[in-house]
Amino acid sequence: MMNLSGKVALVTGGNGGIGLAMAAALADAGATIAIVGRNGEKNAAASATLAREGFPTPMAFNGDMTDEQSVAKIMAGVVDSFGRLDILINNAGTNDRKLPQDYSVAEWNGLIASNLTSAFIVSKAAYPLMVKSGSGKIVNIGSLMSLFGSPKSAPYAAAKGGVVQLTMSLATAWASDNIRVNAILPGWIDTDMTVMAREQVSDLNERVLARTPAGRWGRPADLGGAALFLCSSASDFVTGISLPVDGGYSCAA
Numbered sequence: 001m002m003n004l005s006g007k008v009a010l011v012t013g014g015n016g017g018i019g020l021a022m023a024a025a026l027a028d029a030g031a032t033i034a035i036v037g038r039n040g041e042k043n044a045a046a047s048a049t050l051a052r053e054g055f056p057t058p059m060a061f062n063g064d065m066t067d068e069q070s071v072a073k074i075m076a077g078v079v080d081s082f083g084r085l086d087i088l089i090n091n092a093g094t095n096d097r098k099l100p101q102d103y104s105v106a107e108w109n110g111l112i113a114s115n116l117t118s119a120f121i122v123s124k125a126a127y128p129l130m131v132k133s134g135s136g137k138i139v140n141i142g143s144l145m146s147l148f149g150s151p152k153s154a155p156y157a158a159a160k161g162g163v164v165q166l167t168m169s170l171a172t173a174w175a176s177d178n179i180r181v182n183a184i185l186p187g188w189i190d191t192d193m194t195v196m197a198r199e200q201v202s203d204l205n206e207r208v209l210a211r212t213p214a215g216r217w218g219r220p221a222d223l224g225g226a227a228l229f230l231c232s233s234a235s236d237f238v239t240g241i242s243l244p245v246d247g248g249y250s251c252a253a
Helices: 017-028 040-052 068-082 105-133 154-177 192-200 204-211 220-231
Strands: 008-012 032-037 059-062 087-090 136-141 179-186 242-245
Touching: 008 017, 008 068, 008 105, 017 032, 017 040, 017 087, 017 220, 032 040, 032 068, 040 059, 059 068, 068 105, 087 105, 087 220, 105 136, 105 154, 105 179, 136 154, 136 220, 154 179, 179 220, 192 204, 220 242
Parallel strands: 008 032, 008 087, 032 059, 087 136, 136 179, 179 242
Antiparallel strands: none
16 A cells, blocks of 8 residues: 555655655655755755665756746656656745744745745646546645744744645645645654754753653654655545644643
8 A cells, every 4th residue: 555656756845854755755665756956966965865775866856836937847847757746745945033023024925935835836736737647645744833833933833834724725625636635744853954943942952852752853754654654545535634743742731
């Protein structure tokens, strides 16, 4: 049920961190991988990493997921290269931590676009390709901030809350097309982004460890199994859910 042989998967933000880890999990299950990122050097390094791990070298695309024309070119490239698209992981996004009053409207709009609008644009572009294939799996990457307030990440939290609502809306709209749409809500995962968070919030490490029943920060590879489940036939009757992968953080008192 977890075999993805013959499937083509596109992972946005797939050139590092949890995106690369999820791409590796899908590749390990037999999927053909295409990764997307804005940084061409990181894309090349990610492709080389997967190749060193014994997976077929993925197709890497440079692109801006907030720009419809850029996304359209990437989808055309996927079709030209592989002839189909079966799986999409919307992982592109970023954060900038400030108190709400310190964000400009331009900064707010940029973070909403990067973390929420991008998922809509890419999903919309993937929809006709999945309809043509007869089925599809879309996994949107939210956050624990989809569930909790964040004093220094208001636009990021608002966007990630929107990812949950977008997931449910797409799931209900596209179920009749045999397209399943779900979300993963990563907890505190040890990535470059959270290294920056620990630099900006002095006691963050201690607070995360104190609240997480698993007693540790997550690792990017911890997201691989959840992504594989939601992208495989094992989840064919699962749609519209948001799955925390957080070591128990969201259920702890």
